[in-house]
Amino acid sequence: MSSPHLLDREFLKTLEQVTLLCRNDLAGAVGAEHRSRTRGPGVEFADYRHYTFGDDPRSLDWNAYLRLGKLFLKIYETEQHIPVRILLDSSVSMDCEGADESKFLYGQRLAATFAYLALLHLDTVAVVPFAERLHKPLVVSGGRDRFWPVLQFFNGLSCAGGTDLFFSAKEFIGTFHARGLAIVISDFFDEHGCQRAVEMLRSAGHDFVLVQVHSAEEQRPSAAGELILEDAESGARRAVECSPANTQLYEQRFLDFSEELQRLALRNGGRYARAVTNIPYQDFVLQSLRSGRVLA
Amino acid sequence: MNWLAMSPLQAAALWCAAAALAVWLYLRTRQPRHRRVSTLRFWASVQPVAQPRRRRLREPWALLAQLLFLLFLIVALANPRWGDTAGGRNVVMVLDTSVWSQVRVPGELPWMDRIHQEALRVLDSLPTGDPVLLISTEPDAPPILPFTIDRAALRKAVAATQSSSAVADVPRALDMGKAALSGARPGLLVYVGPGMLDEQQAQRLDEFRQATETSGDKSGQPQFLVRLVGGPAPVQNRGITRLSLRRDPAQPALWHLLAQLKNYSQNKAEVTLKLSINDQALGEQDIALTPNELANVEQEFVWSQGGVVEAEITPPDALDADNRASLNIPSFRPARVALIATDSPFSNDLLTAVVSNPYVQAELVRPGDSPLNTPDVAIYESAKPPQALAYDSIWFLKGKRAANARPMRVTSWNPQHPVTRWIRSRDVSVRNPATLDALPGDTVLASVEGNPQLPLILARQQGGHRLVLVGFDPDDSNFALQSAFPLLMAGSVEWMTHSVEEIADSLSTGELSLPGPANRIIAPSGKDVPFASDGQDVRLLATETGMYRVVTANGETRIPVNVPLLPGQRLQQTAPESAAVESEPPLPAGWNVWRWLAALAVVALWLEWWLYYSGRKKKELAERWDERGGASDNPFPAPGETREHSEDRSPHFVT
Numbered sequence: 001m002s003s004p005h006l007l008d009r010e011f012l013k014t015l016e017q018v019t020l021l022c023r024n025d026l027a028g029a030v031g032a033e034h035r036s037r038t039r040g041p042g043v044e045f046a047d048y049r050h051y052t053f054g055d056d057p058r059s060l061d062w063n064a065y066l067r068l069g070k071l072f073l074k075i076y077e078t079e080q081h082i083p084v085r086i087l088l089d090s091s092v093s094m095d096c097e098g099a100d101e102s103k104f105l106y107g108q109r110l111a112a113t114f115a116y117l118a119l120l121h122l123d124t125v126a127v128v129p130f131a132e133r134l135h136k137p138l139v140v141s142g143g144r145d146r147f148w149p150v151l152q153f154f155n156g157l158s159c160a161g162g163t164d165l166f167f168s169a170k171e172f173i174g175t176f177h178a179r180g181l182a183i184v185i186s187d188f189f190d191e192h193g194c195q196r197a198v199e200m201l202r203s204a205g206h207d208f209v210l211v212q213v214h215s216a217e218e219q220r221p222s223a224a225g226e227l228i229l230e231d232a233e234s235g236a237r238r239a240v241e242c243s244p245a246n247t248q249l250y251e252q253r254f255l256d257f258s259e260e261l262q263r264l265a266l267r268n269g270g271r272y273a274r275a276v277t278n279i280p281y282q283d284f285v286l287q288s289l290r291s292g293r294v295l296a
Numbered sequence: 297m298n299w300l301a302m303s304p305l306q307a308a309a310l311w312c313a314a315a316a317l318a319v320w321l322y323l324r325t326r327q328p329r330h331r332r333v334s335t336l337r338f339w340a341s342v343q344p345v346a347q348p349r350r351r352r353l354r355e356p357w358a359l360l361a362q363l364l365f366l367l368f369l370i371v372a373l374a375n376p377r378w379g380d381t382a383g384g385r386n387v388v389m390v391l392d393t394s395v396w397s398q399v400r401v402p403g404e405l406p407w408m409d410r411i412h413q414e415a416l417r418v419l420d421s422l423p424t425g426d427p428v429l430l431i432s433t434e435p436d437a438p439p440i441l442p443f444t445i446d447r448a449a450l451r452k453a454v455a456a457t458q459s460s461s462a463v464a465d466v467p468r469a470l471d472m473g474k475a476a477l478s479g480a481r482p483g484l485l486v487y488v489g490p491g492m493l494d495e496q497q498a499q500r501l502d503e504f505r506q507a508t509e510t511s512g513d514k515s516g517q518p519q520f521l522v523r524l525v526g527g528p529a530p531v532q533n534r535g536i537t538r539l540s541l542r543r544d545p546a547q548p549a550l551w552h553l554l555a556q557l558k559n560y561s562q563n564k565a566e567v568t569l570k571l572s573i574n575d576q577a578l579g580e581q582d583i584a585l586t587p588n589e590l591a592n593v594e595q596e597f598v599w600s601q602g603g604v605v606e607a608e609i610t611p612p613d614a615l616d617a618d619n620r621a622s623l624n625i626p627s628f629r630p631a632r633v634a635l636i637a638t639d640s641p642f643s644n645d646l647l648t649a650v651v652s653n654p655y656v657q658a659e660l661v662r663p664g665d666s667p668l669n670t671p672d673v674a675i676y677e678s679a680k681p682p683q684a685l686a687y688d689s690i691w692f693l694k695g696k697r698a699a700n701a702r703p704m705r706v707t708s709w710n711p712q713h714p715v716t717r718w719i720r721s722r723d724v725s726v727r728n729p730a731t732l733d734a735l736p737g738d739t740v741l742a743s744v745e746g747n748p749q750l751p752l753i754l755a756r757q758q759g760g761h762r763l764v765l766v767g768f769d770p771d772d773s774n775f776a777l778q779s780a781f782p783l784l785m786a787g788s789v790e791w792m793t794h795s796v797e798e799i800a801d802s803l804s805t806g807e808l809s810l811p812g813p814a815n816r817i818i819a820p821s822g823k824d825v826p827f828a829s830d831g832q833d834v835r836l837l838a839t840e841t842g843m844y845r846v847v848t849a850n851g852e853t854r855i856p857v858n859v860p861l862l863p864g865q866r867l868q869q870t871a872p873e874s875a876a877v878e879s880e881p882p883l884p885a886g887w888n889v890w891r892w893l894a895a896l897a898v899v900a901l902w903l904e905w906w907l908y909y910s911g912r913k914k915k916e917l918a919e920r921w922d923e924r925g926g927a928s929d930n931p932f933p934a935p936g937e938t939r940e941h942s943e944d945r946s947p948h949f950v951t
């Protein structure tokens with residue numbers, strides 16, 4: 001069922017035990033497995049209240065009536081469908097360089113994992129590639145049997161263009177009105193910054209997770225000597241000396257950027273995860289995302 | 297093993313070249329590389345490179361290891377030895393390939409083949425590490441083969457040696473060999489040959505023996521061995537040692553021949569001398585030779601043309617090369633002289649002086665008449681010379697006659713010119729000399745007193761003819777009565793015609809000087825003979841008997857070369873000289889270190905690989921460990937140590 005290029009079967013079996021976490025104040029269609037603050041038909045008992053005319057007599061607690069002689073109604077928590085939107089960065093910078101595998105492939109693996117988890121729990125999944133603008137999304141629902149179209153969709157994706165997070169977020173808000181879980185998988189190398197895009201997601205009421213994907217080389221360049229660097233997206237060039245001091249300075253700037261991105265997510269009520277492509281994606285999903293309460 | 301056996305300088309040069317290449321390759325990796333990155337934003341704070349920086353070595357220790365590898369490898373190829381590296385004993389083998397090696401005794405091997413056998417036998421008795429120099433006994437001959445331990449090349453060189461027709465100079469060859477052996481260690485000097493010496497060579501050989509002290513002991517002198525071929529019995533040989541011809545002074549066509557014969561054996565011999573000219577027999581003569589006799593045989597014959605005189609003695613003997621000899625007979629034609637003069641006392645004296653020369657045919661021609669035969673030389677006396685020269689001529693020019701003219705003495709004669717080279721007289725005086733205008737190119741042969749001296753006789757070359765101008769009236773001079781007069785006439789005629797060769801001598805092998813110039817000289821065997829120009833002559837080393845062809849611009853001349861008088865004494869071998877080759881004392885061979893150097897080179901190569909590749913791998917692993925957020929400073933935990941995923945290693949999460 002799964003593509004051998006993205007997820008392996010053993011990993012999919014492992015995912016049977018994993019749940020995608022989201023905020024419980026999101027409103028969605030009834031019938032899925034996500035707990036919510038909405039009361040209604042369900043299996044999880046929440047509270048009692050006095051019976052009033054018009055209530056469903058099937059919810060009356062007859063045992064309490066026998067003991068107390070009053071009609072009480074049992075109230076349940078309603079389990080809802082949460083729309084899961086996975087925004088995957090498909091700009092050129094995602095497929096530029098990497099020590100073990102490209103960031104784009106790594107991002108595809110993570111996106112496929114999120115999509116499988118959502119389908120597993122009967123949620124609706126929208127895979128939305130973006131670069132300078134939003135590309136045509138794939139919306140799938142109906143359980144795990146619908147995972148195959150997701151993989152085929154990933155196989156058809158390629159990297160092109162630059163990164164414009166704000167414009168893409170703006171289009172995303174305009175396209176997907178209902179609140180849901182938005183997982184943004186990107187390197188976030190946008191020359192204009194990410195702040196406005198993140199604030200837009202927050203203002204639209206989405207629960208969002210920022211997954212920063214980068215390679216080890218991007219954090220600490222291993223090259224030495226003089227290099228002529230070319231920006232994959234803009235084509236700009238710069239000659240630099242890759243000395244230990246300069247490498248240290250570069251790494252510090254990169255960590256500052258990641259920390260700023262983390263603070264941005266925290267400040268706007270979102271979550272943040274940083275994935276390095278030389279770490280197996282299974283480890284990242286099962287350990288890092290679990291411990292980071294993105295998954296449970 | 298021999299390897300490349302480079303000199304220290306060659307090894308250093310090779311290592312420098314290889315080291316330069318290695319350094320260049322290490323620096324080459326420092327060329328700026330082009331790399332495509334996701335973003336340049338993190339490089340913004342790094343100072344960009346404005347100008348190309350000085351190149352630095354990336355892995356200096358790896359480079360040092362590689363240089364060491366190259367050094368060890370090249371030094372190993374140079375095959376050095378540790379300690380005293382004295383080689384084998386130097387050996388000089390003197391092969392006597394002189395004319396005596398051509399001896400063929402019926403029923404025995406030719407002596408040249410026996411020389412080959414003896415030489416190879418000596419060669420086989422030598423240790424393989426002894427370098428051997430091969431030289432021959434011919435004077436001025438180059439070494440046959442320089443010092444080498446290549447036994448195959450030595451055997452090939454020995455087998456390729458051939459007999460020459462030159463006379464050996466054995467002591468000189470031995471001196472050469474001894475000089476080649478001069479060094480710290482005593483060597484071995486071996487003579488192989490028939491051992492034929494003349495008296496002078498025998499004396500020099502004794503001196504050589506005294507100096508050598510053939511024991512080869514502590515004095516550092518080489519061991520001297522003699523390997524004679526042919527045994528002690530004298531050789532039965534008779535030979536022609538010389539041929540010479542002398543022209544009769546009165547009859548130019550009459551020749552006196554002198555043949556010199558030598559009996560080299562200890563027995564009486566009867567030989568027959570046969571003479572022929574241009575294959576035309578002149579006669580035979582039986583000659584009895586006593587033991588060791590050098591006999592002269594004289595004969596006369598008349599021959600007016602050129603050709604080759606050949607002499608041969610029979611019966612044949614052990615050495616065939618000296619049984620015949622040949623000699624060129626100079627060609628001769630009398631010079632025709634026309635005396636154009638009126639009948640006068642001086643004309644008669646002049647005619648008498650001219651015809652007294654047997655090599656001249658003179659004719660008196662009256663002015664206005666034509667000579668019967670075209671003359672070689674025309675003498676104009678009391679006759680007006682023609683405007684244009686038709687022949688080589690002698691003009692007598694008269695000056696203006698004055699009544700009270702005093703006699704003027706001839707004060708100088710030109711001794712450099714062929715016409716006047718024999719004239720020294722100072723008793724010649726003339727009266728009323730003619731005024732001769734010397735043209736450029738003229739040679740003044742005689743001058744009379746005066747200030748400055750006036751030219752009296754001039755030599756001139758004009759229009760392809762030669763002219764002698766005599767500027768006085770013979771009747772007004774005492775010149776005709778002087779002995780210088782016929783000398784002047786004879787010198788003039790000779791200068792205008794040619795000199796008559798009165799003697800001819802046979803040429804022998806060895807160093808020859810022939811009249812030149814020559815373009816090419818070809819030996820009787822057909823080989824080109826190298827020669828050196830010495831003025832008008834050419835000098836060459838003739839090692840073959842027979843007819844040499846001297847090619848000149850005007851044609852080709854054939855020069856016969858014969859066997860000279862051969863040395864007849866036999867070398868007396870002493871006991872030490874006939875001993876076997878002394879065994880060499882054990883020599884420190886030196887420790888062969890190339891294996892150790894090769895092992896060191898392998899170690900250096902492995903060290904370079906480890907420093908270059910393993911070091912980089914280690915660095916990459918350390919970087920990965922850091923990227924995964926390793927808590928420990930040690931990126932390589934010990935076996936069994938569990939790597940815990942710390943908070944630093946895991947990506948940051950905010951819930």
